[in-house]
Amino acid sequence: MNFFSLPHRLWWSHHLAFLLHDQLAETLVRGEEVELFLIRFPLVDDAERKSLENIDDGHVLEWLQKSGRTDEAKQVLERTLVHGLLSDMCQFLFESIECAAKGKVGVAFALLRKPLRDQLFMLEWILADRDDFLAAFSKGPEAVDLCDLLKKRPDWMKSITTSALSHSAYSELGDGIFLWESRFDKAVHWSLEGDWSRALHLVTTNRHYRTEVENLNLTFIDVEDRAALQERFYQIVPGLLCHLCGVVRAITERWDPEFISMGRFFNLRLVANLELSAREHATEAIEPFGVDAINEFLRELCIECLECKQPLQLAGTRDLERFVIDLLVRCNQCGFLDAQLELINDVDGTDDESESNANDLVE
Structure with missing residues (x-):
């Protein structure tokens, strides 16, 4: 860990962010070591074994469904999705936290949107109602498009986050409404929506984070602005990472109660x-x-x-x-x-x- 130019008053918040990131990465590594993201099931006879051996790569789910193994198909899909989401988000989070410490605040916030908005919500959905998520996922991208869901079903999205928190390993450390608002509500001042919108777009016209006249978002920030954005990053992000760890832990322990990555x-x-x-x-x-x-x-x-x-x-x-x-x-x-x-x-x-x-x- 390197604190770069980070003010001393933020060092423990930075350490906390990396402590949580490292636990997510540890879950991924340990899970792979014990084959947590794989499932085993018995084959009925040699004919079924040969049928499975002859399928093309990537068509295991189709074979399972045709064989009447619906539950196994759901398990394969769920574990494959969680593994992919966790692997991808760890890379984004690592770079984001390190950029925040270096003062590259625009890059830090831009890298946060995918893992803490989109991927975290999918994990919340999987924890809160796995079958509903898998059914939506199998319908097509429109059914799991968060932008569309946010327009049509915002209250339902809030209920998913709240439900996921209630099942989380760290439910006592969070507030469901705050966790949702800090990622999706443009109107509240503690929401990250404005931060990552400004980080991703030179000009924003939303009334809650409208670009100033004769200015471009995060292009001409001075030392004081940069310090304020660093402070904001470390005030909000560790809490969301804590919630993320709790969600991931709850999912993996649902698969295998004896699997412990966060003791x-x-x-x-x-x-x-x-x-x-x-x-x-x-x-x-x-x-x-x-x-x-x-x-x-x-x-x-x-x-x-x-x-x-x-x-x-x-x-x-x-x-x-x-x-x-x-x-x-x-x-x-x-x-x-x-x-x-x-x-x-x-x-x-x-x-x-x-x-x-x-x-x-x-x-």
């Missing part, structure tokens, strides 16, 4: 990073919800300092930072820097990208 250690890191990020943007005192959550976890496990045998507990923001980066806990009694949490963490999933700048963040 308890990631959840604790997420809550801790959320507190650190919230402190960057707060205008009033923030409750230490990250510290409290981790301390409760430490008490549950009855973890003691390896040096002085006293119970381990976090004391404040500095301790929180160490936990997020390296799962380190400094003993409040003797000062020993305890690393035993890393030893018992078998499903953390944080890769080198989100750990590589620990010294910049903590020291």
Whole structure:
């Protein structure tokens, strides 16, 4: 991770964005390793086996449907779609977050539209009502065209987002209406619609984000404007990424409850990073919800300092930072820097990208 010219007050928000991106990528990689995106089904006899072996590439769905294997056909289509969406969106999100840190705000917002507007809604739809989505997908592109759906069925779209949130692994961290408005409602000031429209078009005439006279969108922005757009990016995007992670986790665990790409250690890191990020943007005192959550976890496990045998507990923001980066806990009694949490963490999933700048963040 590189913070480039990003102001120090946004570093933890940037780290949070990459932490969430990395978990999506980890889900993809681990899922491929255990063949989560594939399905297995028994063949009735040799004749059916030969029939399957003789089909052309790409016609498996047609063969399954003709063979009366409707449920298997749905599973293949769903898992193939989720794999493709997840793979593509990770690439867009990585570049967008990195561009935001570099101050390339126009590029950052332009790259966000596809993953956080279109692809996220399709994943929400799959989670909320898989059969309805697959039926629409099989009808043709018009049935899943979000621009058309937004004109004809906006209330239904809101209900899909709200329903997906209720099934999400992180439902307590979001608000369904806000999650929908921040991506689709042109009228509210917290919506990204105006940001990515300005990023994609030199001139916009919508009354909510109309181009100024004798100006072009995001072409002549000064240092202050660039800083304001960076601030806006990191105020809104991490929350949407958190929702995205919750949706993806819920879908994959519906397929296989034993598949865990975002375990308890990631959840604790997420809550801790959320507190650190919230402190960057707060205008009033923030409750230490990250510290409290981790301390409760430490008490549950009855973890003691390896040096002085006293119970381990976090004391404040500095301790929180160490936990997020390296799962380190400094003993409040003797000062020993305890690393035993890393030893018992078998499903953390944080890769080198989100750990590589620990010294910049903590020291």
